[in-house]
Amino acid sequence: MDYVIHLIILVLLYSVVAISLNLLVGFTGLLSVGHAAFFGIGAFASGLLAYYHGVHFLIGMLAGIVIAIIAGALVSIPALRVKDEFLVLLTIGFNMVIFGFLVTQQDLTGGRWGKVGIPALSFFGINLATPAKALPIVILFFAICFAIGWRLTHSPFGRVLKAMRDDENAAKAFGKNIFRFKVLVFSLGAGLAAIAGSLWSHYHAYVEPRAFTVNESIFLLALVVIGGSANLWGSVLAALVLITIPEILTFLPGAETGEVPISAVRIAIYGALLVVFMRFRPKGLLPEHLSFRGRKLQYLPITAEEKENILRPDETKRYSGLSGEKNETPLQIEGLYKHFGGLKAVDNVSLDLPKGRITALIGPNGAGKTTIFNLITGFLSVDSGRIHLRGREITNQPPHRINHLGLARSFQEVRIFRNMLVLDNVLVACGKQKGENLGDLFFRPWRVALEEKENCRLAMAYLDIVGLSEKAEILANDLAFAEQKLLMLACLLATRAEVLLIDEVVSGIDPGSIERFMSLVRQLANWGKTICIIEHNIDVVKTVADLAYFLSEGKVIAVGTPDELLADPKLTKIYFGI
Amino acid sequence: MFMELNDFEVGYSKKVIVHGISMRIGEGEIVSIIGHNGAGKTTTLKGIMGILRPLRGKVVFKGQDITGHSPLENVKNGISFLPQDRFIFPELSVKENLDLGAYTVEDDINSRLEIIYQLFPILKERSGQRSSTLSGGERRMLGLGMILITRPQLLLLDEPSLGLAPVLVTTLLESLRNIRDSFGTSILLVEQNVRQAMEFAQRVYVMKMGSIILEEKGEKLLQRGEWWDLF
Numbered sequence: 001m002d003y004v005i006h007l008i009i010l011v012l013l014y015s016v017v018a019i020s021l022n023l024l025v026g027f028t029g030l031l032s033v034g035h036a037a038f039f040g041i042g043a044f045a046s047g048l049l050a051y052y053h054g055v056h057f058l059i060g061m062l063a064g065i066v067i068a069i070i071a072g073a074l075v076s077i078p079a080l081r082v083k084d085e086f087l088v089l090l091t092i093g094f095n096m097v098i099f100g101f102l103v104t105q106q107d108l109t110g111g112r113w114g115k116v117g118i119p120a121l122s123f124f125g126i127n128l129a130t131p132a133k134a135l136p137i138v139i140l141f142f143a144i145c146f147a148i149g150w151r152l153t154h155s156p157f158g159r160v161l162k163a164m165r166d167d168e169n170a171a172k173a174f175g176k177n178i179f180r181f182k183v184l185v186f187s188l189g190a191g192l193a194a195i196a197g198s199l200w201s202h203y204h205a206y207v208e209p210r211a212f213t214v215n216e217s218i219f220l221l222a223l224v225v226i227g228g229s230a231n232l233w234g235s236v237l238a239a240l241v242l243i244t245i246p247e248i249l250t251f252l253p254g255a256e257t258g259e260v261p262i263s264a265v266r267i268a269i270y271g272a273l274l275v276v277f278m279r280f281r282p283k284g285l286l287p288e289h290l291s292f293r294g295r296k297l298q299y300l301p302i303t304a305e306e307k308e309n310i311l312r313p314d315e316t317k318r319y320s321g322l323s324g325e326k327n328e329t330p331l332q333i334e335g336l337y338k339h340f341g342g343l344k345a346v347d348n349v350s351l352d353l354p355k356g357r358i359t360a361l362i363g364p365n366g367a368g369k370t371t372i373f374n375l376i377t378g379f380l381s382v383d384s385g386r387i388h389l390r391g392r393e394i395t396n397q398p399p400h401r402i403n404h405l406g407l408a409r410s411f412q413e414v415r416i417f418r419n420m421l422v423l424d425n426v427l428v429a430c431g432k433q434k435g436e437n438l439g440d441l442f443f444r445p446w447r448v449a450l451e452e453k454e455n456c457r458l459a460m461a462y463l464d465i466v467g468l469s470e471k472a473e474i475l476a477n478d479l480a481f482a483e484q485k486l487l488m489l490a491c492l493l494a495t496r497a498e499v500l501l502i503d504e505v506v507s508g509i510d511p512g513s514i515e516r517f518m519s520l521v522r523q524l525a526n527w528g529k530t531i532c533i534i535e536h537n538i539d540v541v542k543t544v545a546d547l548a549y550f551l552s553e554g555k556v557i558a559v560g561t562p563d564e565l566l567a568d569p570k571l572t573k574i575y576f577g578i
Numbered sequence: 579m580f581m582e583l584n585d586f587e588v589g590y591s592k593k594v595i596v597h598g599i600s601m602r603i604g605e606g607e608i609v610s611i612i613g614h615n616g617a618g619k620t621t622t623l624k625g626i627m628g629i630l631r632p633l634r635g636k637v638v639f640k641g642q643d644i645t646g647h648s649p650l651e652n653v654k655n656g657i658s659f660l661p662q663d664r665f666i667f668p669e670l671s672v673k674e675n676l677d678l679g680a681y682t683v684e685d686d687i688n689s690r691l692e693i694i695y696q697l698f699p700i701l702k703e704r705s706g707q708r709s710s711t712l713s714g715g716e717r718r719m720l721g722l723g724m725i726l727i728t729r730p731q732l733l734l735l736d737e738p739s740l741g742l743a744p745v746l747v748t749t750l751l752e753s754l755r756n757i758r759d760s761f762g763t764s765i766l767l768v769e770q771n772v773r774q775a776m777e778f779a780q781r782v783y784v785m786k787m788g789s790i791i792l793e794e795k796g797e798k799l800l801q802r803g804e805w806w807d808l809f
Contacts, residue, residue, distance in 0.1 A: 340711060364743045365715025366700070412714050412741065414663055478590065481662045481737075482615030482770065504714070507740045508662065508770050510615050536743050537771075577745035 005131040007247060009203060011239045012142040013196045018223035018235035019149045020192035025221065026229035026288070027153055028185050029165030031084060033217045034075070034091030037098040038190040040212030041068045042197025044102060044109060047118040047207040057121055061198035065191045071098075072190025076183045095214045102209035114208025121202045134203050141199055145192050149232050151442065152188065156427070156435030156452065159420070161185060162230065163428045166417035173377065173411070174429045174495060175403035176436075184438070226277050228284025237285050246270055288419065289475065302461040310458055311465075312527045313406070313498035329354050330530045331376070331407070331499050336385035338368075338375055338554075345371045347554035349385075353499065358521060358531045360545035360562065364574060367551040369534045370412050373501045377409045378402050389499065404432065408497035412504050412534070414484045418477040422468060422487055425476050426459035429491035462490040465520065467513065482509040489517070499530045506537055518544050538566070550575075579638070580605040580764050581626075581732055586635035588618075588625030595621040597788045598635060603732070606762045608754075610779035610796065612772050618788040619768040620662065623734045626766075627659040628652050639732065654682050658730035662737050665721040668710035672701055672720055675709055679724030687727065694723040697753050714741040722750070726757065733757075733765045739774065747771075751778050776800040 017039050024030045045067050046060030055063075075094050079087055102109050109115065120129040121137055128134045152158055160181055163171040172178055201207040219242075227238030249269055277285070302310070331353040338346040346368045353359050361369040374380040376387055378399040387395045394402055417425050433455065434440040435448040463469040466486040471479060476487060489505050502521070506514045514537070521544055525531055535541050541548060542562045550558040550565050552574055558565055565571055583601040587594060596618040603609045611619045624630040626637055628649045637645045644652065649659070666675050676694060680687045695702035698719040704712065709720055718741055725733070733754075739747045751774070757763050769775035776782055776796045784792040794802075 365741070365746060366713040370714065480616035481620060486615070504741055508737050510613070510770055511772055513615060536741065536747075538744060575743060575745055577748055 002131050005135055007244060009131055009135060009138050011236075011243050012138050013200050013203075014220075014223065014239040014243060015236040016142055016145045016196035017193050017220055018227065018239055019145060019232050020189045020196070021220050022224045022227075022230065022232060022235045023149065023152065023161070023185055023189045023192075025224050026231070027158060027161040027165065028182070030079065030182070030185070031088050031221075032091040032189075033088050033214065033221055034093070034095035034098075035189070035193060035220050036212040036214070036216035037095040038068045038072060038193035039197040039200070039216070039220075040098060040102065040209065041071060041190075042194025043201040043207050043212070044197075045194070046198035047115065047201030048108065050119045050202065051115055051117065054119070057119070057198060057202045060202075061195060064194040064198045068190040068194035068197075069187040072187040073183050075190075076186035079186065080179060080182055092214055092217070095212075095217050099209055099213055102212070109207075109209065112209065114206055114210075116206040118201050118205050118207060120205055121199070129205075138199055138203070141195055145195055146232065146236075148188075148192065148442075153230070153232065155441055155448065156433040157438070157441055159424055159428055160436055162420055162424075163417045166419055167415050169379065169399075170411065170415040170417065171428070172399040173379075173403060173409055173415075174491065175400045175432060176428075177398075177400045222274065226274065226281075226284055228281075228286040228288060230288040231284065231286045234284050234286035241285070245273060302457065302464070307461060307465070308527065310461060310496070311493065311524055311529075313496065313529055330390050331532075332388045333372075333376070334386045334388075336372065336375060336387070337383040338371055338380060339383055344554045346375060349551070349554070349556055351549055351556065351559075353530050353532050354547075355530050356525050356528050357546045358525050358533065358544050360541045360548040361532065361534045361551060362536075362541060362548055362562075362565070362575070363551035366553075368554040369551055370503055371554075372551075373409055373503055373532075373534065376402075376501065377407065403495065403497065406498040407501070408492055408495035408499070409501035410488050410492045410503050410505055414481065414488065416476045416484055416487055416491075418475070420476055421472070422463065422474060422476050422479065423456070423459055423472040425487055426462050426490050426494045427455055429494040430455045430459060431495060459490075459494060462494045463487075465493065466490045467516065482513065485509055486513060498528075500524070500532070502531065502533045504534055504536065506535065506540055514540065538562075542566070579603075580607070580640065581766075582636075582638040583622075583626070584636045584638070586622070586625060586637065587633045588621050588630050589633060590621075590630070594633060595788050596625060599785075599788075599790045601783060601790065603764050603766055606758055606764055607781070608758060608765045608767065608779045609781045609783065610767045610769055610775040611783045611785055612769060612775055613785035614787075617785040619785055620736055621788075622785070623659060623736055623766070623768060627657065627734055629659070650682075653728060653730075656728075656731035657734065658725040658728055658732070659734040660721050660725050660736060660738055662740065666709050666717055666724070668708070670709060671706055672709050672712070673705040675720055676701070676705075676723055676727060680727045683728055690727050690729070694727055697726070698723055715743060715746060718742055719746070719750075729761060729763075731761075731763055733763055733767075735765065735767045737768055737770060739769065739771055747774070754778075773800070 021035045024032050042064035045064035046057060049055040049060040049063055050057060079090055082090055103112050120127055121134050122128055123137060128137060160176050164178060164181060168178060223235055223238045223242060228234030329352045334350050336346050336349045349372060363369060375382050378397050382395050386393060389405055389407055394405060417428060434451050440448050460469055460472060463472055466489050468483060468486055468490060479487060485505055485508060492500060506517050518540060521531055545562050548562045548565050549556050550571055558568065558571055579602045581603045583599060585598045585600060587596060587598050589595040611622065613619055621630065625632050628647050632645055636643060639655065676691060700716055701720060701723055712720065722738060738750060742750060754765060758765060767775065767779060776799050779796040782794055782796050782799050783790050
């Protein structure tokens with residue numbers, strides 16, 4: 001019986017580590033192969049404190065968590081700049097450094113053989129040395145860690161993580177501070193792994209570095225992948241399967257007689273099972289999008305008055321630290337230059353976007369129109385020139401800050417969060433949210449819930465405005481191309497920014513939707529938004545634009561109403577070839 | 579008939595998007611599909627190309643049943659497809675992309691490259707440049723260059739004019755017509771630019787909710803004037 005309970009405890013401990021790694025790998029798309037290091041930091045910190053100083057395991061655990069969080073934050077900083085295979089190598093390197101440290105500090109850690117005799121778990125003076133006695137404590141911590149993981153991932157916070165995973169640049173454009181979220185998720189993942197590590201060392205009554213090698217990290221990664229990325233229950237199920245299968249294989253016939261090298265057979269069978277899992281359940285035992293089926297959404301519909309309200313510029317945003325709010329030209333650009341090597345992509349461009357007006361940028365392909373949007377929104381660095389938003393200089397500010405100041409953009413290519421629901425896409429765009437803040441998330445959940453309910457209602461309204469409300473509950477990836485473009489428009493509206501830069505939203509959408517788009521932008525401008533569009537559809541430009549800038553080879557070569565520009569034979573020659 | 583769809587049904591896993599449509603394209607004919615967002619136009623093209631496996635029905639190309647053939651087989655067979663987005667390899671140079679487009683071409687590709695460069699001179703200018711640095715319109719030209727280099731007999735084009743300035747749209751449509759005239763290529767075109775599609779195509783299919791609701795000569799549909807109601 002003790003053997004079965006022992007297995008249950010192992011499964012629960014590995015579940016916690018797998019969940020903590022799933023935060024990074026599954027939800028945020030940060031492929032880490034060094035997670036065993038955090039597991040080990042928790043185990044050694046807690047175990048050694050108890051061994052040398054007789055510290056209670058709860059205090060030791062706390063120390064382990066703190067050290068792991070600091071280590072996690074330190075790793076996350078270089079990890080901000082690298083991705084995929086580079087991040088894999090970086091985390092492996094980190095794991096090796098920690099392993100090397102533990103092995104070489106013989107006096108402290110016991111070196112290669114570790115330390116035997118770590119005091120067992122205890123609670124209120126009761127010694128919990130047997131598996132049966134330790135089980136309740138392990139279940140308790142498993143439940144706490146699972147709840148933390150669940151809260152983090154099924155909330156606005158988790159939504160941002162998934163958004164970063166699906167498209168980091170789009171997440172930046174919606175005002176998400178990628179730096180902050182990456183540091184947080186690395187630290188949280190490390191902290192949770194340390195909890196499991198602490199329990200592990202006290203339960204086994206020993207710690208040894210060999211339990212926390214890169215091999216162990218690969219095993220943890222296998223738990224996440226086989227269980228299902230971004231599915232917490234999947235991690236638990238994978239721990240159950242991958243820990244019990246080897247145990248069952250020890251009962252293979254022939255194990256006693258020693259006729260066959262039974263350990264080799266076990267490894268082979270185990271490996272074959274992994275291959276079979278990946279072949280038949282490539283998205284894991286429990287894939288990410290299993291849980292939302294059957295979820296029913298009900299929202300109060302938006303009234304006409306409210307609809308006007310949510311399309312007007314967000315007054316609270318406009319005044320956040322910006323002077324000159326009465327300025328009639330919210331966006332002013334002076335002498336902008338951007339060169340790529342010998343190519344003058346943007347060459348001394350100055351332009352003003354007047355309030356309540358629709359300005360169009362037109363011109364041949366490669367004229368530098370999209371580059372100007374990228375420079376304004378901080379996605380490209382400006383070589384020289386100045387950009388002012390309501391009198392405040394925003395040149396070379398990071399994209400998320402520019403979004404917070406009330407300027408939002410859409411992308412020319414389809415940039416959506418493909419593995420998220422349509423509704424969640426819009427919710428990501430709904431500005432800074434209380435639920436993205438850990439303090440509110442865990443200590444003021446009612447506020448988060450209230451705001452979330454209201455945001456859902458707003459998001460549905462934005463989807464309704466672009467005609468996608470019936471598709472709110474499907475994956476964004478399953479939308480048709482044109483619908484994905486409309487979704488980008490809904491997200492742009494949801495930012496409630498005062499200045500909107502819209503890059504070719506109508507290309508590829510049907511005439512009915514184009515009509516709706518045109519009346520919508522006109523309405524938005526009438527309600528006080530400042531809008532700039534890049535558009536090749538001349539009918540659209542003529543119908544909606546108040547003013548147009550004609551660009552060619554990075555320069556503004558003419559400014560005027562669309563009709564004036566299109567009457568100029570020199571320009572039509574460039575643009576239409578006639 | 580050059581290409582024919584019979585009772586053709588396609589979709590994603592278990593969700594049927596295109597419901598048993600029938601369609602035909604003659605040799606050297608230009609045919610356009612128009613319709614709502616999400617009407618199943620792109621899905622139809624993907625089904626013909628073999629990117630999605632047809633759930634029912636038949637695709638016949640030059641008298642041969644090609645239902646369920648892989649995209650590679652279809653390219654070798656003379657069918658090419660230009661998707662709406664993500665059709666170039668952004669980390670590779672323009673020239674490398676064109677070389678990849680010519681993957682199935684066995685003879686000397688230099689003369690073919692020259693023709694592509696004549697069609698889109700900007701690609702020659704930028705041939706050494708990494709294609710991620712191209713503008714949206716230039717990327718589309720590169721995408722077209724990549725599929726035209728195989729000299730396909732049937733071109734499946736999903737909104738080729740997307741993101742192109744008017745001058746290039748005109749050039750593009752003219753060059754497509756030239757290609758048709760010189761090589762007898764048939765073209766099946768999905769276009770949201772409805773007016774242009776009707777002017778350009780000899781025949782137009784209008785799709786709605788996964789079915790074909792109308793088949794008409796392009797110019798006739800244009801004259802009808804009330805085509806707007808179809809949306």
